[in-house]
Amino acid sequence: MSRNGLVGIVAMLVCVAWQTKATGEQSFVLPPYPRLLVSAQGVAELKQKVQRAPWAAQWADFKKSFDKSLDEKIDLPPRGGNWWHWYICPEHGARLRLGKQIGPWQWEHICPVGGEILRSDPSKPSADYDGIGIAGIHNSYSGAIRDAGILFQVTGDARYAQRARAILLAYAERYLSYPLHTTRGEEKIGGGRVGSQTLDESTWLIPVCQGADLIWTTLSEADRKAIAEKLIFPAARDVILPHKMGVHNIQCWKNSAVGLAGFLLDDQALIRSAIDDPDRGYRKQMAEGVQSDGVWWEGAWGYHFYTVNALWPLTEAARNCGTDLYGEPFKKMFDAPLALAMPNLVLPNFNDSGTVDLRREASLYELAYARYRNPDYAPILSGRGRRSEMALWLGAEQLPAEKPRVFQSHNESASGYAILVSGKSDQATWLCLKYGPHGGGHGHPDKLNFILYSRGQVAACDPGTRAYGSPLHAGWDRATVAHNTLVVDQRSQGQAQGKCLAFGSEKGIEYAMADAGNIYKGVRFVRTTALLNANLVVCVDQVRGDGDHMLDIACHLPGQWEQLPAGQPWSPPDLPGYKYIKDATTRSGSDGLVLPVRLRGEGKTALTLAGGEPTEVVTGTGIGQSTRDRVPLALFRRRARQTAFAWSLALDGTAAKLRPLVVRDEAGKPLASSDATAVEVTAADGKWLLLANPDKRAVRVALPDGAEWKSEAVFAIR
Numbered sequence: 001m002s003r004n005g006l007v008g009i010v011a012m013l014v015c016v017a018w019q020t021k022a023t024g025e026q027s028f029v030l031p032p033y034p035r036l037l038v039s040a041q042g043v044a045e046l047k048q049k050v051q052r053a054p055w056a057a058q059w060a061d062f063k064k065s066f067d068k069s070l071d072e073k074i075d076l077p078p079r080g081g082n083w084w085h086w087y088i089c090p091e092h093g094a095r096l097r098l099g100k101q102i103g104p105w106q107w108e109h110i111c112p113v114g115g116e117i118l119r120s121d122p123s124k125p126s127a128d129y130d131g132i133g134i135a136g137i138h139n140s141y142s143g144a145i146r147d148a149g150i151l152f153q154v155t156g157d158a159r160y161a162q163r164a165r166a167i168l169l170a171y172a173e174r175y176l177s178y179p180l181h182t183t184r185g186e187e188k189i190g191g192g193r194v195g196s197q198t199l200d201e202s203t204w205l206i207p208v209c210q211g212a213d214l215i216w217t218t219l220s221e222a223d224r225k226a227i228a229e230k231l232i233f234p235a236a237r238d239v240i241l242p243h244k245m246g247v248h249n250i251q252c253w254k255n256s257a258v259g260l261a262g263f264l265l266d267d268q269a270l271i272r273s274a275i276d277d278p279d280r281g282y283r284k285q286m287a288e289g290v291q292s293d294g295v296w297w298e299g300a301w302g303y304h305f306y307t308v309n310a311l312w313p314l315t316e317a318a319r320n321c322g323t324d325l326y327g328e329p330f331k332k333m334f335d336a337p338l339a340l341a342m343p344n345l346v347l348p349n350f351n352d353s354g355t356v357d358l359r360r361e362a363s364l365y366e367l368a369y370a371r372y373r374n375p376d377y378a379p380i381l382s383g384r385g386r387r388s389e390m391a392l393w394l395g396a397e398q399l400p401a402e403k404p405r406v407f408q409s410h411n412e413s414a415s416g417y418a419i420l421v422s423g424k425s426d427q428a429t430w431l432c433l434k435y436g437p438h439g440g441g442h443g444h445p446d447k448l449n450f451i452l453y454s455r456g457q458v459a460a461c462d463p464g465t466r467a468y469g470s471p472l473h474a475g476w477d478r479a480t481v482a483h484n485t486l487v488v489d490q491r492s493q494g495q496a497q498g499k500c501l502a503f504g505s506e507k508g509i510e511y512a513m514a515d516a517g518n519i520y521k522g523v524r525f526v527r528t529t530a531l532l533n534a535n536l537v538v539c540v541d542q543v544r545g546d547g548d549h550m551l552d553i554a555c556h557l558p559g560q561w562e563q564l565p566a567g568q569p570w571s572p573p574d575l576p577g578y579k580y581i582k583d584a585t586t587r588s589g590s591d592g593l594v595l596p597v598r599l600r601g602e603g604k605t606a607l608t609l610a611g612g613e614p615t616e617v618v619t620g621t622g623i624g625q626s627t628r629d630r631v632p633l634a635l636f637r638r639r640a641r642q643t644a645f646a647w648s649l650a651l652d653g654t655a656a657k658l659r660p661l662v663v664r665d666e667a668g669k670p671l672a673s674s675d676a677t678a679v680e681v682t683a684a685d686g687k688w689l690l691l692a693n694p695d696k697r698a699v700r701v702a703l704p705d706g707a708e709w710k711s712e713a714v715f716a717i718r
């Protein structure tokens with residue numbers, strides 16, 4: 001064996017050890033290159049997989065696709081890119097689509113709703129649409145560096161290494177000439193050179209570092225020095241690192257970019273900052289950002305997986321360099337979505353998130369299965385043919401047999417989601433009541449909001465989010481009236497954390513009761529949801545205030561109103577959320593009311609309000625995907641100091657009958673419905689008596705047959 005080979009083996013054996021410098025600081029002894037995306041062992045395994053694995057054809061496609069661009073001229077954009085949240089139609093709020101190129105670094109930008117063609121104005125960040133096209137080109141070049149490196153390692157073809165080298169050196173010559181700029185065009189910390197924020201700079205730099213690592217041994221010392229000093233150090237150390245955030249998804253991306261730069265260039269300070277910084281390093285993120293049930297603290301499933309995408313490059317590089325960061329918190333981030341997904345494996349669009357189809361996250365679960373070997377991941381991996389790059393690079397060759405999913409109600413108290421389920425297949429009825437932490441800057445003011453799924457479709461919906469540059473994001477998505485919950489005095493809720501008061505199953509009925517917390521000063525809101533069977537959901541909303549308030553219970557049902565009761569035109573106030581309501585009419589609901597909806601898929605839903613108190617019922621439409629996409633909206637409105645709304649959703653379209661019952665205390669004095677509410681529910685398939693008693697009072701309920709029902713339970717059924 002050669003002396004160099006022996007040195008390499010020794011380095012690999014000791015790379016797991018921590019060394020202590022004279023200063024007392026810990027440092028890594030790093031293995032030979034490559035050591036970021038894949039190790040030398042990983043390259044050997046990949047060479048075997050592309051020959052025999054089921055996805056061998058995918059490797060040929062991957063190589064063929066890259067080869068088409070192998071001899072193309074490298075033409076870097078003249079400037080950095082723009083913030084993608086600005087890329088929206090100012091009229092319809094829909095994301096624009098890149099059209100044909102009309103000049104150097106200029107394109108048409110098309111609204112998918114109205115078909116309008118917009119032109120860019122680089123002088124205004126909010127209208128610099130060409131900057132989005134430029135950002136895409138920067139990202140394609142960084143991806144090409146990584147892909148060329150993979151191809152070189154597997155094939156040994158020097159052309160791939162030369163292509164990656166050429167792009168790296170082109171950026172080394174250009175990078176420092178790109179002005180630092182934020183999303184608003186300011187030259188200050190927080191902005192980027194290639195991107196408009198340190199987040200964008202990080203997502204771009206990660207594949208740059210991974211690709212450079214894969215060809216590093218082919219570079220001359222002069223090339224390495226130029227790439228390190230004019231590109232990677234300036235990006236990681238001078239642009240990304242000075243912008244300090246706490247526990248946040250963006251900081252996770254920054255940690256990975258800084259850490260990979262450190263592992264690539266053997267810079268111990270960068271590695272320690274990425275992993276062990278006490279305020280923002282990887283260990284801090286996992287200790288405080290991942291809740292005990294595995295849900296990322298920001299409470300938005302899109303950001304949960306965005307964070308996972310940010311974390312894995314650093315965890316994998318650290319693993320290749322001898323430190324295992326694949327602990328239990330990271331595993332829980334893969335397990336939690338399986339527990340909280342709808343029966344169709346789609347996660348609800350709470351907070352700043354759209355819906356998330358777990359099957360579209362299969363590439364991440366390829367890595368998760370390779371590292372944790374959890375057989376529960378099989379349904380996600382088997383659905384799309386295992387054609388992701390992660391399957392190619394890091395996926396296991398064999399998967400476990402797929403097991404049937406278990407559908408049952410459960411309460412995740414850390415993240416604050418109560419899941420009620422009736423049924424055993426992907427057609428089951430599923431309801432998620434949201435009562436937990438606000439979620440920081442990505443939280444929405446929607447405590448005790450819920451999303452309902454039944455028969456393969458969403459039956460009560462949430463707006464989720466759209467691009468932050470759209471006025472609809474603040475004006476609608478973040479307005480409480482856009483969610484299925486309580487609005488007081490036509491103002492949005494304050495940030496709060498609720499708590500679960502009761503959760504369980506009794507006599508075949510699944511139920512949850514939660515207190516919203518301090519969403520409005522002087523107002524208490526308690527919601528009880530009962531899933532009586534797969535066809536019927538009942539809500540009891542108890543509200544108590546310190547004086548008279550305008551109380552609106554909002555409910556959003558995707559589809560179309562059908563045969564609404566006669567009403568009068570209603571003009572919404574010019575207030576956040578409300579001003580976007582259209583086609584509104586109003587009528588009395590004091591004696592009860594049924595509102596039918598034809599769902600977007602097959603079937604109907606019947607929304608029923610119990611009578612008994614003066615109530616105005618407003619129906620109209622809110623905003624869906626754009627201002628032209630309208631979603632039926634109902635408001636149950638009362639002016640009261642204290643009250644309770646009892647209402648139901650019949651998922652087979654056959655309306656239930658709701659009858660409030662008199663509730664008294666032990667002395668026989670009638671109680672306010674905000675203190676204790678009893679309701680008789682009659683449907684085609686059964687009759688039930690429900691009691692919502694959040695303070696566990698000793699109560700007597702006068703039954704329709706003249707008998708009396710005594711209880712001290714927080715929630716009771718007969």
